[in-house]
Amino acid sequence: MKAGIIAIAALAILATLQPAAAQRLGIAIVEAPEQSSGMCFADNLDRGFDCARAECVAGGAESRDCLRVAWCYPARWSADVFLQSSEGFHWHEYLCGWATREAVEAAVRVKCEEQGELELIECAMVRLWDEGEEIAFE
Numbered sequence: 561m562k563a564g565i566i567a568i569a570a571l572a573i574l575a576t577l578q579p580a581a582a583q584r585l586g587i588a589i590v591e592a593p594e595q596s597s598g599m600c601f602a603d604n605l606d607r608g609f610d611c612a613r614a615e616c617v618a619g620g621a622e623s624r625d626c627l628r629v630a631w632c633y634p635a636r637w638s639a640d641v642f643l644q645s646s647e648g649f650h651w652h653e654y655l656c657g658w659a660t661r662e663a664v665e666a667a668v669r670v671k672c673e674e675q676g677e678l679e680l681i682e683c684a685m686v687r688l689w690d691e692g693e694e695i696a697f698e
Contacts, residue, residue, distance in 0.1 A: 585692050586633030587656050588612040592621030601692045605631045632656035637664040640687035646679040
């Protein structure tokens, strides 16, 4: 009888924990240089990268060109930062897993201000996400 009560209590605790865990999402990002990119939220990296690769291919790239760039779990607040050097080279860097919007925006400022020897003509956040949702910003 006592073991049955303990088992029921344990199942009740697990039942309350599972919805919270199921809500956590990671962010997967792939890029096909100079062609396309893809980004998806998922509960595991395989599903995330499969989805992101499909998005990259839908943008016009070959699947083999869509390379894994980043996976963060949990995604929380994440940002896509565009950088361009004075020589014309340009690329994206991704910051993810930040607790708040303010924290990821501060990280972008640090990223853009602390480039050392690299002379940038542009450095800016171009996309912002809050664990599963793209956030519009100005």
